[in-house]
Amino acid sequence: MCGIAGFYHKGKDYGAEEAYRCSLLVKMHQELWRRGPDDAGVYLAQHCGLSHSRLAIIDISGGHQPMVRTAKGKTCAIAYNGELYNGKELREMLMGRGWNFATTCDTEVILLGFMEFGPEFVKRLNGIFAVAIYDSREDSLYLFRDPMGVKPLFYTECGGELIFASELKGILAHPSVKAEIDREGLNEIFGIGPARSVGCGVFKGIKEVRPGEFLACSREGLQKKTYWKLESHPHSDGYGETVEKVSFLVQDSIRRQMVSDVPICTFLSGGVDSSLVSAVCAAELKKQGRKLATFSFDFVDNQKNFKANAFQPSQDRPYVEQMVEYIGSSHTFLECDNKNQIAMLYDSVKAHDLPAMADVDSSMLYFCSQVSKKYKVTLTGECADEIFGGYPWFHKEECMRAGMFPWTMDLSPRKELLSEEFLEALDMDAYVKRRYDESVAETPRCAEDSPEEARRREISYLNLKWFMQTLLNRMDRTSMYSGLEARVPFADTRIVQYVWNVPWEMKAKDGVVKHLLRESGKGLLPEEVLFRRKSPYPKTYDPQYEGLLKGMVREMLLDGSSPVLQFLSQKKLQAFLERESDYGKPWYGQLMAGPQMLAYLLQVDEWMRRYRIKVVGL
Numbered sequence: 316m317c318g319i320a321g322f323y324h325k326g327k328d329y330g331a332e333e334a335y336r337c338s339l340l341v342k343m344h345q346e347l348w349r350r351g352p353d354d355a356g357v358y359l360a361q362h363c364g365l366s367h368s369r370l371a372i373i374d375i376s377g378g379h380q381p382m383v384r385t386a387k388g389k390t391c392a393i394a395y396n397g398e399l400y401n402g403k404e405l406r407e408m409l410m411g412r413g414w415n416f417a418t419t420c421d422t423e424v425i426l427l428g429f430m431e432f433g434p435e436f437v438k439r440l441n442g443i444f445a446v447a448i449y450d451s452r453e454d455s456l457y458l459f460r461d462p463m464g465v466k467p468l469f470y471t472e473c474g475g476e477l478i479f480a481s482e483l484k485g486i487l488a489h490p491s492v493k494a495e496i497d498r499e500g501l502n503e504i505f506g507i508g509p510a511r512s513v514g515c516g517v518f519k520g521i522k523e524v525r526p527g528e529f530l531a532c533s534r535e536g537l538q539k540k541t542y543w544k545l546e547s548h549p550h551s552d553g554y555g556e557t558v559e560k561v562s563f564l565v566q567d568s569i570r571r572q573m574v575s576d577v578p579i580c581t582f583l584s585g586g587v588d589s590s591l592v593s594a595v596c597a598a599e600l601k602k603q604g605r606k607l608a609t610f611s612f613d614f615v616d617n618q619k620n621f622k623a624n625a626f627q628p629s630q631d632r633p634y635v636e637q638m639v640e641y642i643g644s645s646h647t648f649l650e651c652d653n654k655n656q657i658a659m660l661y662d663s664v665k666a667h668d669l670p671a672m673a674d675v676d677s678s679m680l681y682f683c684s685q686v687s688k689k690y691k692v693t694l695t696g697e698c699a700d701e702i703f704g705g706y707p708w709f710h711k712e713e714c715m716r717a718g719m720f721p722w723t724m725d726l727s728p729r730k731e732l733l734s735e736e737f738l739e740a741l742d743m744d745a746y747v748k749r750r751y752d753e754s755v756a757e758t759p760r761c762a763e764d765s766p767e768e769a770r771r772r773e774i775s776y777l778n779l780k781w782f783m784q785t786l787l788n789r790m791d792r793t794s795m796y797s798g799l800e801a802r803v804p805f806a807d808t809r810i811v812q813y814v815w816n817v818p819w820e821m822k823a824k825d826g827v828v829k830h831l832l833r834e835s836g837k838g839l840l841p842e843e844v845l846f847r848r849k850s851p852y853p854k855t856y857d858p859q860y861e862g863l864l865k866g867m868v869r870e871m872l873l874d875g876s877s878p879v880l881q882f883l884s885q886k887k888l889q890a891f892l893e894r895e896s897d898y899g900k901p902w903y904g905q906l907m908a909g910p911q912m913l914a915y916l917l918q919v920d921e922w923m924r925r926y927r928i929k930v931v932g933l
Contacts, residue, residue, distance in 0.1 A: 318368040318485065319396050321366050322477060323477045324476040325534045327475075329361060339488075346480075350795045351368035351369040356380055367381050367394040382395075391430050397445060429450075429457075444466055461526065469516050494928045498932060505743065509671050527543035546815075559835075561814065568807040570595065572802045577690075578692070580686065581609050582801075586696065590634075591839060594641075606645050610646070611635045612679075614857065653860045661918070673910075675906050675907065677914075692799075697805065706905070709771075726747060732883050757780075758772055854911075865892050877920050
């Protein structure tokens with residue numbers, strides 16, 4: 316994994332200001348150094364500049380970027396962040412067409428594939444990626460993002476110049492870009508957050524390349540093209556064949572994503588998703604005489620403080636211990652204490668360049684920092700719930716009927732601490748409903764669907780485009796902040812596309828949540844783990860943690876300079892601080908309840924301070 320950045324201007328001669336432009340490219344990749352601390356480089360052409368910071372995973376000695384190749388009368392340069400899982404097949408195909416390779420890295424496969432086939436080559440890629448390729452003969456810059464949006468890629472246009480980077484901080488390093496937020500951005504923070512609308516960069520004027528999309532920047536201007544999207548059609552396979560295909564696709568994806576020139580590990584929670592990933596990895600490594608390293612996460616004293624509820628019914632450790640014994644992994648139990656969780660709240664803001672999932676995010680940031688001390692690559696069980704229907708809102712009738720995002724059906728908790736004047740200026744309800752309606756309208760339809768099945772498609776589409784994207788952003792930023800590459804085998808387009816058309820009666824056969832995935836994993840896991848009731852990522856239930864947060868918010872109230880106060884009702888906030896939190900009523904997802912609301916406000920305040928954000932147009 317890496318970080319990429321750069322700029323393009325069809326009417327400006329960068330060669331006339333070479334020293335300045337090169338120093339600016341260095342400045343941009345220095346902002347991204349955590350994504351790639353192993354190497355860095357820049358490339359400058361007349362109208363384009365590329366910058367790269369590298370985390371060396373494949374071909375450690377030969378994979379320097381930006382990479383430049385000249386052939387067939389043109390020169391192309393690439394800056395690439397990601398991994399290919401069908402790189403071997405593509406390499407062999409290109410060699411059969413006469414291309415010679417100087418390295419064994421994926422970067423060269425993509426570059427030569429582009430030179431052979433043009434931008435349509437992206438359709439052949441199975442992997443996670445954000446790619447910038449400059450074609451000197453056409454004087455064109457292309458920006459590609461993987462179909463699932465695993466890897467981030469932001470951009471903006473200023474004075475005719477296109478500026479891009481893997482993270483917002485890379486764009487903000489450019490002197491032409493201002494850190495401003497308007498009504499739309501504020502609605503994203505307070506009405507949508509910690510999610511983001513697809514393609515939205517929150518900062519005024521900054522956008523994100525949408526998953527499955529590429530941009531072509533040339534003398535003719537900026538053009539967008541969708542190269543991959545879900546397709547709806549009737550499912551023709553029988554139940555047995557469906558289970559067999561899902562089993563093959565899941566195991567094949569996991570094995571492909573084990574490719575690495577450095578040791579790998581897995582995150583193991585004891586749930587069916589991470590356990591399947593770990594079991595397949597352990598079996599493959601065992602064939603090579605190696606043992607898989609696994610890691611699980613919890614909080615200090617959580618066994619004592621844990622409060623079971625509808626969203627979090629059980630703790631992970633007993634299931635983790637069973638899995639470790641079953642697959643024979645070398646396991647590490649990691650724990651986060653209140654001090655580290657609080658401290659990482661602000662590091663989380665730096666990792667995202669935005670407020671994030673409060674302590675749900677900061678704790679993962681801490682855990683990744685510990686794993687990265689020994690490993691550069693990990694595989695996780697992310698995305699299975701969105702694909703196979705694992706969340707409560709897939710199964711509750713009130714969520715099916717609600718004309719709102721099922722993980723935030725009620726906006727009142729979000730408004731509870733905001734001032735009336737600010738709420739009137741935001742018009743939050745209208746903004747959030749508009750974003751919801753836009754997404755529902757995008758849902759790929761199938762004429763043969765019953766009304767109920769059509770609604771289930773809508774719920775599934777919302778999860779893939781919104782909730783899964785939020786968790787993918789979390790996984791990318793928290794891991795890459797410490798130079799750890801987190802791979803997500805379930806987010807394989809082959810799995811997503813196939814399961815998308817499987818009817819609900821197969822996905823949740825006999826009313827069993829994620830029945831299809833569980834059946835496909837038979838023989839790989841103990842029955843107790845295979846059919847364990849879903850329990851999400853752990854969070855702390857320590858009352859001292861909430862007490863620390865309340866103390867920090869009270870200090871913020873006393874500090875009249877805190878920028879977030881301009882949006883809040885101090886009277887409402889004081890009353891909120893006096894109440895006992897309800898951990899079982901989240902305002903976002905399954906984990907973000909009262910304490911997380913306080914932590915989120917602290918993150919908003921830190922974000923506005925750190926980036927010196929100016930509010931405009933409100």
